[in-house]
Amino acid sequence: MTLLTFVAFGWDKRLARKGKPRLAESVLLMLTFLGGTFGALIGMTFFRHKYAKKTFILKLVLVVAVQLALIFLLKEHLTDQR
Known part of the structure; x- marks a missing residue:
C-alpha cells in the first residue's frame, strides 16, 4: 500500500505538470488511510506535491489521527479480551 500511494502521488504530480485531469x-487520502501513510509522506516530500x-495537509493530519485512534481502540479491545 505504501508503494502504491507513493506512485499515486508521483503520478498526480506528473498529471499536474502536464495540465491534465488529476x-x-x-483518492490520495483514501490510499493514505488504507495503509499508505508512509508512502504519502514520502511521496509528498520526494515529489514536492x-x-x-494547507487544506490537504489538514485532511492528511485528520486521516493519520483517525488511524492512530483506530489502532489505539483496537489495541485496547484486544488486550481487554483476556
Whole structure:
C-alpha cells in the first residue's frame, strides 16, 4: 500500500505538470488511510506535491489521527479480551 500511494502521488504530480485531469484528493487520502501513510509522506516530500496546500495537509493530519485512534481502540479491545 505504501508503494502504491507513493506512485499515486508521483503520478498526480506528473498529471499536474502536464495540465491534465488529476487524481481526486479523496483518492490520495483514501490510499493514505488504507495503509499508505508512509508512502504519502514520502511521496509528498520526494515529489514536492501537495506540500503548500494547507487544506490537504489538514485532511492528511485528520486521516493519520483517525488511524492512530483506530489502532489505539483496537489495541485496547484486544488486550481487554483476556
